[in-house]
Amino acid sequence: xxxxxxxxxxxxxxxxxxxxxxxxxxxxxxxxxxxxxxxxxxxxxxxxxxxxxxxxxxxxxxxxxxxxxxxxxxxxxxxxxxxxxxxxxxxxxxxxxxxxxxxxxxxxxxxxxxxxxxxxxxxxxxxxxxxxxxxxxxxxxxxxxxxxxxxxxxxxxxxxxxxxxxxxxxxxxxxxxxxxxxxxxxxxxxxxxxxxxxxxxxxxxxxxxxxxxxxxxxxx
Amino acid sequence: xxxxxxxxxxxxxxxxxxxxxxxxxxxxxxxxxxxxxxxxxxxxxxxxxxxxxxxxxxxxxxxxxxxxxxxxxxxxxxxxxxxxxxxxxxxxxxxxxxxxxxxxxxxxxxxxxxxxxxxxxxxxxxxxxxxxxxxxxxxxxxxxxxxxxxxxxxxxxxxxxxxxxxxxxxxxxxxxxxxxxxxxxxxxxxxxxxxxxxxxxxxxxxxxxxxxxxxxxxxxxxxxxxxxxxxxxxxxxxxxxxxxxxxxxxxxxxxxxxxxxxxxxxxxxxxxxxxxxxxxxxxxxxxxxxxxxxxxxxxxxxxxxxxxxxxxxxxxxxxxxxxxxxxxxxxxxxxxxxxxxxxxxxxxxxxxxxxxxxxxxxxxxxxxxxxxxxxxxxxxxxxxxxxxxxxxxxxxxxxxxxxxxxxxxxxxxxxxxxxxxxxxxxxxxxxxxxxxxxxxxxxxxxxxxxxxx
Numbered sequence: 322x323x324x325x326x327x328x329x330x331x332x333x334x335x336x337x338x339x340x341x342x343x344x345x346x347x348x349x350x351x352x353x354x355x356x357x358x359x360x361x362x363x364x365x366x367x368x369x370x371x372x373x374x375x376x377x378x379x380x381x382x383x384x385x386x387x388x389x390x391x392x393x394x395x396x397x398x399x400x401x402x403x404x405x406x407x408x409x410x411x412x413x414x415x416x417x418x419x420x421x422x423x424x425x426x427x428x429x430x431x432x433x434x435x436x437x438x439x440x441x442x443x444x445x446x447x448x449x450x451x452x453x454x455x456x457x458x459x460x461x462x463x464x465x466x467x468x469x470x471x472x473x474x475x476x477x478x479x480x481x482x483x484x485x486x487x488x489x490x491x492x493x494x495x496x497x498x499x500x501x502x503x504x505x506x507x508x509x510x511x512x513x514x515x516x517x518x519x520x521x522x523x524x525x526x527x528x529x530x531x532x533x534x535x536x537x538x539x540x541x
Numbered sequence: 542x543x544x545x546x547x548x549x550x551x552x553x554x555x556x557x558x559x560x561x562x563x564x565x566x567x568x569x570x571x572x573x574x575x576x577x578x579x580x581x582x583x584x585x586x587x588x589x590x591x592x593x594x595x596x597x598x599x600x601x602x603x604x605x606x607x608x609x610x611x612x613x614x615x616x617x618x619x620x621x622x623x624x625x626x627x628x629x630x631x632x633x634x635x636x637x638x639x640x641x642x643x644x645x646x647x648x649x650x651x652x653x654x655x656x657x658x659x660x661x662x663x664x665x666x667x668x669x670x671x672x673x674x675x676x677x678x679x680x681x682x683x684x685x686x687x688x689x690x691x692x693x694x695x696x697x698x699x700x701x702x703x704x705x706x707x708x709x710x711x712x713x714x715x716x717x718x719x720x721x722x723x724x725x726x727x728x729x730x731x732x733x734x735x736x737x738x739x740x741x742x743x744x745x746x747x748x749x750x751x752x753x754x755x756x757x758x759x760x761x762x763x764x765x766x767x768x769x770x771x772x773x774x775x776x777x778x779x780x781x782x783x784x785x786x787x788x789x790x791x792x793x794x795x796x797x798x799x800x801x802x803x804x805x806x807x808x809x810x811x812x813x814x815x816x817x818x819x820x821x822x823x824x825x826x827x828x829x830x831x832x833x834x835x836x837x838x839x840x841x842x843x844x845x846x847x848x849x850x851x852x853x854x855x856x857x858x859x860x861x862x863x864x865x866x867x868x869x870x871x872x873x874x875x876x877x878x879x880x881x882x883x884x885x886x887x888x889x890x891x892x893x894x895x896x897x898x899x900x901x902x903x904x905x906x907x908x909x910x911x912x913x914x915x916x917x918x919x920x921x922x923x924x925x926x927x928x929x930x931x932x933x934x935x936x937x938x939x940x941x942x943x944x945x946x947x948x949x950x951x952x953x954x955x956x957x958x959x960x961x962x963x964x965x966x967x968x969x970x971x972x973x974x975x976x977x978x979x980x981x982x983x984x985x986x987x988x989x990x991x992x993x994x
Binding site for chain 1 (some may be wrong): 544576577578579585605667679701722736737739740743746747750753754757761803806807809811815816818819833837838839841842843846847850867868869870871872873874875877878882883886895900903904907910921923926928930938940941942943944950954958959961962965966
């Protein structure tokens with residue numbers, strides 16, 4: 322059991338990790354092909370994994386409906402949308418799913434229609450809410466209670482004004498100051514974060530490859 | 542030669558300046574692109590003309606036929622722009638160079654390619670004919686798409702010369718066009734691309750990786766022998782984990798762990814999973830309800846296993862429910878909507894965000910504020926850090942995300958690797974200070990040493 326649950330995954334992580342590191346330093350076609358094979362393998366695994374996700378989702382919503390938990394109406398809606406989309410994909414506007422259908426004989430195809438007129442607008446709606454959320458978060462954060470909060474408020478005001486025409490109308494120095502804030506202090510902090518992140522990534526990767534970090538295997 | 546002949550010759554030169562040809566490059570060389578997989582050739586030539594255009598052509602044989610590989614305004618491709626090939630030699634200013642990665646397809650492949658395109662064109666035409674007379678909006682849009690495809694296929698068949706990766710020996714020549722002169726005579730060079738087994742441009746990366754690995758192993762040894770010697774500074778966000786779990790227990794409300802958007806191949810996701818394992822142990826000890834949302838099915842499967850093992854580790858396996866670690870959607874905003882819905886319905890007392898996030902971070906974290914949850918976030922997505930800082934009670938920035946697992950577990954092996962990371966950071970800081978000082982003094986070797994290609 323230990324072999325399957327611990328030794329084997331650690332060995333796979335070690336070998337694959339070393340192969341990935343080697344492919345970074347070896348530019349040869351052989352190395353490229355090994356890398357491509359590994360990427361393809363990952364894709365195949367992901368194709369099966371999508372099924373696991375679907376089963377999880379179906380089970381979760383089914384239990385909600387079965388036990389009539391709060392908000393189970395949304396689960397009914399989920400099943401309705403799921404079955405409708407699945408049926409449309411299988412029927413494929415009369416061609417069935419094993420045939421490719423390129424046109425709808427003058428009518429839009431169902432699956433692209435669902436994507437264009439349901440899926441995309443729903444996503445865009447959620448994204449548009451972001452503007453209101455940013456406004457409410459800014460209102461809460463930009464209260465000049467402390468020195469850092471005051472500096473943040475001032476910097477944000479200058480950057481916002483510097484990025485719109487009215488900033489230059491107030492003073493020609495506002496856009497210059499805004500650019501300076503973005504190019505110097507902001508870039509410096511960004512680079513500092515990048516260096517820390519890069520080292521963190523390398524360190525964590527080495528910990529996983531050497532088998533020091535095993536929490537992802539279940540804490541053993 | 543009498544005066545009349547000289548006058549006539551001068552008049553011809555004035556009237557037909559194009560008869561004078563541009564100066565050909567005095568020297569041309571083609572060499573295999575170093576440190577690559579064997580699919581590129583660098584062509585370099587000495588500048589011969591002050592202004593004008595340059596044409597680089599490629600052929601399978603020096604006798605031709607020649608195909609255009611690159612055409613550009615003179616002076617826009619200096620050899621000094623390729624330090625990964627030629628270094629930083631001062632003499633490079635006299636040279637121009639281009640990297641050629643593609644060549645026209647061999648005859649057999651070209652025939653096959655054209656046949657495929659021709660068949661595609663016939664199919665497209667058939668689809669256009671089937672849509673004849675449509676008036677609906679969708680039909681017209683489809684017709685428009687098909688017309689564009691047909692246009693593209695026709696262009697490919699009639700005008701475009703298909704190319705493929707450069708793998709065999711080819712000849713190259715460079716012709717120079719002056720502004721008022723005919724093309725220069727071409728000089729020919731040939732080369733075969735070959736793949737290398739080591740990228741010498743990445744030597745510094747290799748040395749740094751080996752140094753970090755050495756530091757990690759050394760500090761692990763020290764940590765095992767003298768754990769008291771390792772000091773780790775306090776990370777407020779991680780100190781707050783116990784408070785958040787305690788608060789949720791007292792309020793009788795669940796704890797929500799929200800994974801980032803990236804898959805299991807992202808290190809930030811793995812860092813998030815490491816934290817999830819430690820967090821699940823605390824949650825299991827307090828017997829609090831724990832929910833984990835996932836955007837990726839593989840991350841979900843690993844999370845289920847991680848949480849299950851954590852519950853088992855603290856002796857509370859009966860509290861674990863597989864359905865508490867679940868998949869929502871792989872679409873960014875559908876995922877955010879799902880998480881927000883859970884927050885609004887179940888009103889968690891504590892929300893943890895660990896991983897890599899995009900625009901959805903603000904949507905989720907702001908909803909968390911509205912439901913009154915204590916929120917702890919950790920991400921290396923620097924564009925989302927301001928959003929988390931403004932909405933969460935504690936935020937782990939960048940590398941703190943990777944340190945969290947070691948910090949929470951206090952295992953000497955993990956703490957040792959953290960110390961090693963700090964040592965490398967100190968070394969890099971010293972290198973940066975030295976680099977800035979030397980560059981200011983006009984000495985550039987240190988900055989060039991750390992240059993990556």
